[in-house]
Amino acid sequence: MPPFAAIFGYFKSSPKTFFASPFVFSFAFAKFSRSFKGLSSSSQSSGFSFSSVFSDHLKNRKLDEARAVLNEIPSPSVHLFTKMIMGYVENYRLSDALELFYKMPFRDMVSWNSIIKGCLDCGDLEMAEKLFDKMPERNVISWTTMMNGFLQFGRVGVAERLFSDMPARDIAVWNSMIYGYFRNGRVEDAMKLFERIPYRNVISWTSMISGLDQHGMSDEALLLFQQMVNSGIKPTSSYGLNCKHEDALKVFSDMMKMGILPNQSSFTSALNSCCEMEAIDRGKEIHIVAIKLGLENDVFVGNSLTVLYSKCGNINDGVATFKKIDEKNTVSWNSIIGGCAQHGCGTWALTCFTQMIRAGIDPDEITFTGLLSACSHSGMLHKGRCLFEYFSQCKSIEMNLEHYACMVDILGRSGKLEEAEELVRNMPMKANSMVWLALLSACKMHSNLELAERAAKCVFDLEPHCSAAYVLLSNLYAFSNRWSDVARIRRKMKQRGITKQPGCSWVTLKGLRHVFHSGDRSHPLSEKIYQKLDWLGEKLKGFGYVPDQRFALHDVEDEQKEAILSYHSERVAIGFGLISTVEGSTITVMKNLRVCEDCHTAIKLLAKIVRREIVLRDSSRFHHFKDGFCSCRDYW
Structure with missing residues (x-):
């Protein structure tokens, strides 16, 4: 459906709702304006092709439906076959992937490499090795994939032979072998191979630094970091990503002491570590350094500052840093919308969304989650319904389980428990425990024991050892003075070895x-x-x-x-x-x-x-x- 038709259909079905929500209208009109310019007469008349429906099914993990569509496509391309194969292996249906691979009328290098990687991802090293041996020709990706597979399963000797037999090696192969050595405890071999690399990139250096650090050689890791900086390589976030946030901040401090000016990547890493540690005072110190170096308005630094202040409880400073960002991107807008949502500033979040659309930035799935969360925490039932209805019709946004959990939360908090249950049972995808827990939590809030027991049963069917569901149900029984039921729930938890998360x-x-x-x-x-x-x-x-x-x-x-x-x-x-x-x-x-x-x-x-x-x-x-x-x- 063309964008204008979607807008008209939405207006026709609910004109009062449409005009009551200016942020929805501005978004719809902006989407229409931009999309209309790129439409051709052929695209308007062709409707949805088989391949687009096929892709939609794959995105929603409806594998059997996707396969049925693929079977209807006359002479499907190798690319479509490969997408279906990858859909199977991503959901651990390796036998279906292999069956389709053998049925393919023609296989290219990508399809061979994909099925081999799929076998490794599904834990079948033997099948991957058989397919590798049968390949009519191999490229560097084929060799690297198979080598990584042997390293993954601890067969370092075979991986070494494969590395030696490769007709050509790029930098990724060398880096993979170094990482594999560290993964298997072969520190000296990793160090020797690093010395032999004909060319080193930032991944080579960071693989060595993180590998040494993880094996208790932090002094050697810091020395190597200094060598990396002296050689002109810009550091990345090797400590922050490994949850060694104190070490990451120490490295940042050492850089400053050595007279090395941090760049955007260094600031982002340090600020992210402050955020994870909830060390807002240290984050403010780094913020001052960014101001002195003229990087406060940089989009990457600004985004990290926005998240830091928002997550550490200071939404006002979060908004202030967001406003100073020169060229805001989707991450910028999502960060401030999510921050406003967490602090219950629902009106701010919706205002930011309107400004985002006017700035020509397209929202994504994360934007939608932030907006629904804002409506939930601010009690904006009507706005939440409008957003959910509109985005469910928006082809550029892929609805997921988190969106439905948010909408259930909105309805549940507002006391619309029956409507929330109906939404869960009529979802186009199967509800997971997160969705049912949202309903169960709302039942506790409104003391609806009958619905709570139904929701809890659905959680237990999906996740028998979900402690949160047991605790919510037990608390609701306690709140209703049904102490025998509380005791029964606690006995069941003890029998099944389920422990309550201590507050x-x-x-x-x-x-x-x-x-x-x-x-x-x-x-x-x-x-x-x-x-x-x-x-x-x-x-x-x-x-x-x-x-x-x-x-x-x-x-x-x-x-x-x-x-x-x-x-x-x-x-x-x-x-x-x-x-x-x-x-x-x-x-x-x-x-x-x-x-x-x-x-x-x-x-x-x-x-x-x-x-x-x-x-x-x-x-x-x-x-x-x-x-x-x-x-x-x-x-x-």
């Missing part, structure tokens, strides 16, 4: 993460923390706070329930923050689970009592508590 909260201070559990007294400052919490408890009573004992979730006496609630992990973390930071400063706490409603009520009052802003990120979103109110407006 914890943490505060990052001067680069150190301080982690707390409920009732935790292991911290060196525990005595002072609990003195502060007891003082706050008395103040809370003066403000009329009464603990909601339903959220203790234990069948104990009322006094014990009150004590359990008073020392939830987020409150302990806040107590630590209050005694460890200067008066008036913002306290930022991270929590791995959803904050309970009783703690949410208490923290609103705590922020008013201590006259501080308290930022709490739970598993759902960020909460900004100030002057007795929360940014979520009690909707999360």
Whole structure:
């Protein structure tokens, strides 16, 4: 359907909805304007070809439907056969892939290389080796694929012989062999081969640096890093990607001390490490360096800064850095839309989306996820429905399970539980546990036990050991005072060896993460923390706070329930923050689970009592508590 026809059809079916959503209209019109210019008369009249339907089925993992379409195509090309083969192997249907490969009327080098790689990916080294031996001719990709396969299965000697027999070797072959040596613990062989490489690129250097570091040779790795920089090779992110974020920041610091000016890649790596460590103070220091070097407005540095500030609880600075980016790309817009969504700034997110379209930047699947998340966290049911309806008709966006989980979340949070269940059961693809968990979570929020039990059963059918589903159902039983059902669920978890993820909260201070559990007294400052919490408890009573004992979730006496609630992990973390930071400063706490409603009520009052802003990120979103109110407006 041409873009204009899609717009007209959308308007005709729901004119009020269409005009009530200016961001949808601006997006649709912009898409129409750009698409119309590129349309030819033939493309308008041809409709969907077999190959486009075939590709759509493959993208949606509907392999049998894709194969049926392929069978209907007269004289399909080798390229289509190869795509079908790769679709099979990506879903571990190797026998189907081999059957189709042998049926192909003609096989080119790409199809041979694809089936060999598919065999290796599916764990069948023997079949891959047989096919390699049968190849009528081989290119460097064929040799490299097979060599990597032997290295993957630990057959280093055979890989070495293959490496020696290659008629020609490019730099990728040398790099693969070095990586394979490290993977199999052959450090000295890797070092010797590195010395023999006729030409080294950045991958050669970073493979060596990360390999040495992973084998406990960090000093040698740093020395090699210095040699790499001196040889004119720009460093990449070899530490950040390996989750050695402290080391990555040390390397960045060493670069500065050595007088080596970091480039965009170095800044991005360092800022990403700060983000993963939630070390916003160190990120701010790197931000200052970027400003001094004139890189603050660079798109890659700006994107990383936007993500850093947003994920560490400071959405205002995230927006400020985003605005300074000179040439914003899709990642830029997705970063700020996602950040606004996490902080419950739904209107900001939709405004950014409108600006994105006006700037001529096409949204993608990540944009759609961010927008739906924004609607969910801001309680914008109508906007969420409009977006979901429009994007489901947009051919440039591929709907996936995450989008449906977001829409279920939007409906569920708004109390539309039956509509949410109907959406799940009528999805064009099979719902996974993530989608059913979204519905189950909404059932707990609205205390709908009957639907919760149905949703939980669907989760267990798909994922029998899903601890989250057991915990949600158990908590709902506890909330309803059905303690025998709570005991039954806990027995079942114990019998099946399923453990509940323990709730914890943490505060990052001067680069150190301080982690707390409920009732935790292991911290060196525990005595002072609990003195502060007891003082706050008395103040809370003066403000009329009464603990909601339903959220203790234990069948104990009322006094014990009150004590359990008073020392939830987020409150302990806040107590630590209050005694460890200067008066008036913002306290930022991270929590791995959803904050309970009783703690949410208490923290609103705590922020008013201590006259501080308290930022709490739970598993759902960020909460900004100030002057007795929360940014979520009690909707999360």
